[in-house]
Amino acid sequence: MIHARRTAHRRIFSxxxxxxxxxxxxxxxxxxxxxxxxxxxxxxxxxxxxxxDAEGSGSPPRRVAAGAAAFEVELERRPxxxxxxxxxxxxxxxxxxxxVYWTPRAERMAPGGDAVLIGRLAGSSRRWLRLPERAADASxxxxxxxxxxxxxxxxxxxAEALAGGAD
Amino acid sequence: MAQGYRAVLWNRQKLIYDALLLAGVGLFLAGFLFxxxxxxxxxxxxxxxxxxxxxxxxxxxxxxxSIGPLCRLDARFLPLLYNRRHxxxxxxLLALQHARLATTWYHDYGNLEPLASLLxxxxxxxxxxxxxxxxxxxxxxxxxxxxxxxxxxxxxxNLTAPVWKALHMGVYAAYALLVGHVTLGALQTETGLGLxxxxxxxxxWIVGLHLAAARRERDxxxxxxxxxxxxxxxxxxxxxxxxxxxxxxGERIAVFRYGDRLSALSGVCQHQNxxxxxxxxxxxxxxxxxxxxxxDPASGAAPPPFSERIPTFDVVVRHGRAFVDPTPHxxxxxxxxxxxxxxxxx
Numbered sequence: 001m002i003h004a005r006r007t008a009h010r011r012i013f014s015x016x017x018x019x020x021x022x023x024x025x026x027x028x029x030x031x032x033x034x035x036x037x038x039x040x041x042x043x044x045x046x047x048x049x050x051x052x053d054a055e056g057s058g059s060p061p062r063r064v065a066a067g068a069a070a071f072e073v074e075l076e077r078r079p080x081x082x083x084x085x086x087x088x089x090x091x092x093x094x095x096x097x098x099x100v101y102w103t104p105r106a107e108r109m110a111p112g113g114d115a116v117l118i119g120r121l122a123g124s125s126r127r128w129l130r131l132p133e134r135a136a137d138a139s140x141x142x143x144x145x146x147x148x149x150x151x152x153x154x155x156x157x158x159a160e161a162l163a164g165g166a167d
Numbered sequence: 168m169a170q171g172y173r174a175v176l177w178n179r180q181k182l183i184y185d186a187l188l189l190a191g192v193g194l195f196l197a198g199f200l201f202x203x204x205x206x207x208x209x210x211x212x213x214x215x216x217x218x219x220x221x222x223x224x225x226x227x228x229x230x231x232x233s234i235g236p237l238c239r240l241d242a243r244f245l246p247l248l249y250n251r252r253h254x255x256x257x258x259x260l261l262a263l264q265h266a267r268l269a270t271t272w273y274h275d276y277g278n279l280e281p282l283a284s285l286l287x288x289x290x291x292x293x294x295x296x297x298x299x300x301x302x303x304x305x306x307x308x309x310x311x312x313x314x315x316x317x318x319x320x321x322x323x324x325n326l327t328a329p330v331w332k333a334l335h336m337g338v339y340a341a342y343a344l345l346v347g348h349v350t351l352g353a354l355q356t357e358t359g360l361g362l363x364x365x366x367x368x369x370x371x372w373i374v375g376l377h378l379a380a381a382r383r384e385r386d387x388x389x390x391x392x393x394x395x396x397x398x399x400x401x402x403x404x405x406x407x408x409x410x411x412x413x414x415x416x417g418e419r420i421a422v423f424r425y426g427d428r429l430s431a432l433s434g435v436c437q438h439q440n441x442x443x444x445x446x447x448x449x450x451x452x453x454x455x456x457x458x459x460x461x462x463d464p465a466s467g468a469a470p471p472p473f474s475e476r477i478p479t480f481d482v483v484v485r486h487g488r489a490f491v492d493p494t495p496h497x498x499x500x501x502x503x504x505x506x507x508x509x510x511x512x513x
Contacts, residue, residue: 012336027350124204
């Protein structure tokens with residue numbers, strides 16, 4: 001560069017040497033506590049009473065392919081007798097608002113009045129979902145339902161899935 | 168060198184450079200899209216795509232901004248500088264893709280035009296952390312597009328190198344705007360330590376590197392003899408086929424030694440104002456280390472059919488020391504080289 005440009009370069013970076021780190025530091029220092037930006041945020045699930053982790057004995061994880069999706073499922077029993085279903089999609093399911101229901105009625109293809117909402121899926125992360133008392137014997141079906149599309153994305157029998165035989 | 172315009176004067180080095188550049192960008196994008204969902208299973212796939220292109224552009228901008236000062240500090244980095252403009256154009260295309268994806272994803276489903284929505288959806292300009300960071304990104308993108316559009320030698324030749332360089336120093340403003348864009352945008356919601364540290368370390372690296380190079384580049388006027396000629400120093404200190412550079416009359420003068428002769432010419436290449444004094448004599452011609460532009464050391468003229476001309480200076484040897492008259496001759500004026508007593512011809 002010619003002398004004038006070299007001088008300009010030196011002056012520009014004398015300013016940037018202060019301004020850029022200050023901008024970065026101030027941006028982090030003043031960063032507000034952002035409320036959960038996703039409905040699947042673990043903090044909201046915890047506040048709503050969904051179990052996020054499990055302690056106790058459980059079944060080994062099983063893979064189940066049902067409908068257009070595949071999952072890794074696992075059943076856990078807590079010391080207090082509460083049963084938890086761990087469910088993790090093998091790949092991100094590109095459907096909006098994926099809710100998970102337990103239903104005692106295997107023949108239904110949509111969550112009916114006797115279905116129990118047990119949680120929702122988010123990406124390909126594993127969710128621990130609390131099963132209702134009626135599912136203590138691992139009976140009934142699990143429905144994965146896209147609320148926005150109003151369609152069942154996947155359905156599998158809980159007992160068969162845990163035995164490793166669904167679909 | 169200048170001999171009419173062609174879109175791109177391809178050669179083997181440029182093809183290898185561009186192939187490595189594109190492979191690097193492809194690997195970065197693939198790695199980002201493969202690894203990020205595994206590190207953050209809750210990440211939104213569309214948002215990942217937006218972030219991948221934005222991150223690729225921002226990382227590439229760091230690479231581009233590092234090349235100049237690294238070359239000033241260590242000549243081994245010079246090969247990276249050779250085709251840096253293609254890197255800049257690729258970076259601009261990545262940034263445009265990031266902007267396109269973000270604008271269509273976040274602003275394409277309302278009752279406003281996407282660009283209008285982008286500009287009016289957040290107008291909290293009196294807030295620091297809630298400042299519309301999209302405006303910062305858009306301003307940087309305008310600068311980057313302007314630079315990419317004027318990156319060809321056509322514009323360099325018609326605007327002249329000093330004006331073209333001044334225009335392209337806008338990249339420093341673009342960089343500051345992008346640090347603001349990332350800090351007030353992504354870093355406000357992505358609170359992980361790793362990303363915040365990466366942006367901070369990147370800023371310190373770029374600023375520190377440029378300050379170090381600027382410090383080294385600082386010009387100090389050379390001492391003068393009573394008759395006003397500039398004392399370059401002992402001739403024996405000038406390596407064969409290389410130059411010693413002095414600062415006089417407001418610019419650098421390069422005094423080249425080749426065999427038993429000395430010639431002095433402007434230390435500024437006419438092409439991109441590269442540091443000609445750091446080049447060497449190849450095939451009897453002074454060769455710029457940046458892009459290989461060549462000049463006859465005695466006349467400062469590029470060999471035919473090329474048309475570049477740079478100023479020359481009178482040079483003499485007195486008692487084993489070289490002295491230069493700081494008054495330049497018009498570009499392309501032949502000056503008889505000074506003889507170095509006792510030296511062997513080249």
